[in-house]
Amino acid sequence: DEFGVEREQVLVTAQSLMHDHVPANKLGLSSAWIARRGGHCEVEGVTYTFQFPSMGAMADALEAESHNSDNS
Numbered sequence: 001d002e003f004g005v006e007r008e009q010v011l012v013t014a015q016s017l018m019h020d021h022v023p024a025n026k027l028g029l030s031s032a033w034i035a036r037r038g039g040h041c042e043v044e045g046v047t048y049t050f051q052f053p054s055m056g057a058m059a060d061a062l063e064a065e066s067h068n069s070d071n072s
Contacts, residue, residue, distance in 0.1 A: 011029075011030050011031065013031070013034065014033070015033070017042075025045075025046060031049055033052070034052055034054065035053055036054060
């Protein structure tokens with residue numbers, strides 16, 4: 001809100017569960033975990049909205065979703 005963006009419009013996208021997703025959880029923000037190299041790190045209580053193996057995979061998923069919504 002302070003930046004003119006609603007909380008629902010924010011997607012924290014990061015690799016570190018502890019340093020990025022824990023704070024996102026505390027702020028009530030959606031997040032995408034970039035689980036590079038198999039990313040099997042577990043942090044108690046942390047959640048994320050999406051998981052991708054790379055930023056490229058996330059971009060591909062966004063592009064596919066965009067094409068699907070255009071065809072609806």
